[in-house]
Amino acid sequence: MPGSALLVSELALVFRRRRTWAMLAALGAVPVLVAVAVRLTSGPPTGRGPAFLDRVAGNGLFVAIVGMFMCIPLFLPLTVSVVAGDTIAGEAGHGTLRYLLIAPASRGRLLLVKYFGAAVFCLAAALVVALVGVLIGLALFGVGPVTLLSGDTIPLGESLGRIGLMAAYVAISLWGLAAIGLFISTLTDVPVGAMAATAVLSVASQILGQLPQLDWLHPWLFTQHWFGFADLLREPILWASFGENALLQAGYVLVFGALAYGRLSTKDVLS
């Protein structure tokens, strides 16, 4: 495949950065902190604290679930904003964008490759939280069959499968944000500006989602289904929110991908 060399070099660019690894380590620290805190205390009483925190002491697998719940509103969008905001603006800031455009790859393909790198980071970030959560839960509490919200208990293998699904849900939830970041990144030569703007948008969207006066807008917010992965803990799985979320994120990817294409392909690249 002609584009695969470009893909590999983009992935290498993202994952060879020390910054990327620092962010993944910070994300991995969240479930570790949760687990250690619960281990050192007797744990919170039923119904207090973030969802499912009271289940952690009984079953280490819930560390992964609590970890994802705690990371999705702020930490995950923040790291994704850094990666996505850096895609084009970072190259422009370094003065390397024009060399990329001299290469025999179209601007459209460059965007695709850049977006692919950011999307893979989303997946990696979600998997790190889930995987570290499962491992630290196993080490500190032991793991067992998971009790679902519906009250049914599923065997260990299926429980791990559900956590994998939740990680996939979280990664898909972030793809829309990554596309927004990509577009903002084409607007500026200052990567920090693009990163900050993307992060601010993710928070602003969540605030809008909390205002009941704007409930006509809610179905269109890319953060609307971010917490919907709890629906994967029902029996049978409620796929509706997974589907709605995927559709919504696909819409954002298409719209902002097209905007980014329009911007980058008409841009006078001077740096």
Next chain:
Amino acid sequence: MKPALKKWMPAAAIPAVIAATGVGLGISASATPQLEPKTAEQVIELMAGSEVTAFSGRIHLSTDLGIPALPDAGAPASFGPPQDVQSAGPGDGPSTGGPGAGARTSAADAGIAGLLNLVSGSHDARVYVDGPDKARVQLLEGMGEKDVIRNGTSLWTYDSEANEAVHTTLPEPGSASASKFREHRGGHATGEAPTPGQLADTFLAAAEPTTTTTVEDGSTVAGRDVYNLVLTPKKSQTTLIEDVTIGVDAASGVPLAVSVDAVGQDAAAVDLAFTSFTPKAPDAKLFDFTPPADATVHEKNLQQDSNWPKHTYGQKLQRPMPSKDDAAHQRPAGPPDDWFTGTGWDTVATIPAEQVPAELKTSALVGQLATDVDGGKLLHTSLVNVLISDDGRVLVGAVPLQRLQAVADGS
């Protein structure tokens, strides 16, 4: 066209395509289906003759009773999901301020608040039914779920937020109490079952003095074509209910939607509809419920438990069977007949002072929600008025306050 403009084409075209698809889907969903015209009697006959005994589906309930939204007690600590589908469980009062901020709300208040939460805002549930004695209802909440599972004589309820399960043993289907129980529910435990046509006749004859029954344009519910059966109270009835619309599936006769309109309110007061419906037997595993190993489990035996059945099933069993023409037959069996004044839509139920739960009188929440009126305190919703009279009686009815006051004075 300038080459630069061409590059922006996708950015303009994609939102346009998305918008067009959205509008197109909206139009096809609201389109009036072409249905063979049917009279009200035929639609009721279709509904009564429905042979669907096993189905699964998702239900959306939205209520707008004109009562102020309560502070949401179900919010997770710091970051929460969008709150519109959240509802408070009685267990999480202490975690947030709740209605009585500052002081811990009493258990009774939490119960009432939970009940009010259930009848305000919007809720989603999944329903699985397989025959008359297997059913499961899952009330979906943001981060929790409440389940009710019935399998034969075993009835489980499970609340994920409290991690609490209650097991109730229902009367054996063959036992005397069970058949009596069924007689009162359906009225036809023995003898020839009436045909759907007879049922439709009986219903229309009973409704005739108070109600106009019509069939309006069909609509689409859960992707299925439905007949809309509209029950409108006659002008002689003084009631808060404007009309009741029942959406009856044209293919299977299953009622898929019910909405109740209140007088003087644009939005439906209660709107209950399937958002998906599958007339097939659900997975049998769903009805085998084993409570989680770490859950608190309570056992209840309906035949021995003397507490709550006394007011409901117990009284029903002692009551004489209502005759078919008795107006009481149209109401769900339950409290004694002499509680009721009037027939039809403007029926008022008067609960004697000694039967009123003590929590209702002492509840601070009721005190906050009620307004003082002549003769007592009024709890007002757009559909139902509740008058707590000064002498301790409680009057309930889907009627204006004046009628409640008149009934309170008259008896």
